[in-house]
Amino acid sequence: MIGCMSPQVFRIGQVADRTGVSPDTLRYYERMGLLPRVGRTNAGYRQYSESAVEQIRFVRTGFRFGFSLKQMANFLRARESGQPPCKAVRAAGQEILVRVDQQINELKAARRAIQTTLNDWDRRLSRTPAGQAARLLDTLEPNSIATECLSVRLRKTGGPGAGRASRP
DSSP: OOOOOOOOEEOHHHHHHHHTOOHHHHHHHHHHTSSOOOEEOTTOOEEEEHHHHHHHHHHHHHHHHTOOHHHHHHHHHHHHTTOOOHHHHHHHHHHHHHHHHHHHHHHHHHHHHHHHHHHHHHHHHHHSOTTSOOOOGGGOOTTSHHHHHHHHHHHHHTOTTOOOOOOO
16 A cells, blocks of 8 residues: 655754754744745644755855855845746856955965065064063054954854854
């Protein structure tokens, strides 16, 4: 006897565990249109299908590539309406590449500035008598490339001293 298999459904905590996304983020994705409205039990608990789990993984992959959640929602809406978003996806991908190249150039400039500062500090330290302060931090200029570019980049990319990003 062959029985009918009902599709597997998952509660929000199970989906969070399977996808590495918090329940709050799942609700946010639903509000943004990154997920279709999910079914609910009589008690009001969300019920996610396997296809919803796959769509969350798809959104996460696009986000890690560099697309914003808003862009991903637009791509999904276009796809669902039968209008392939391929050209928009390609154009947005090109914008990501341009931003990455810009960040690389800014980081290279920051690296040069930091190396120059370290060389200066080495000279100061070699001239500073033992036990005396060389006052290295006092030599940092508030608006230099080394203090502006790098501190912003490291915070945004999760480098030293960076806070954890919220959502996505």
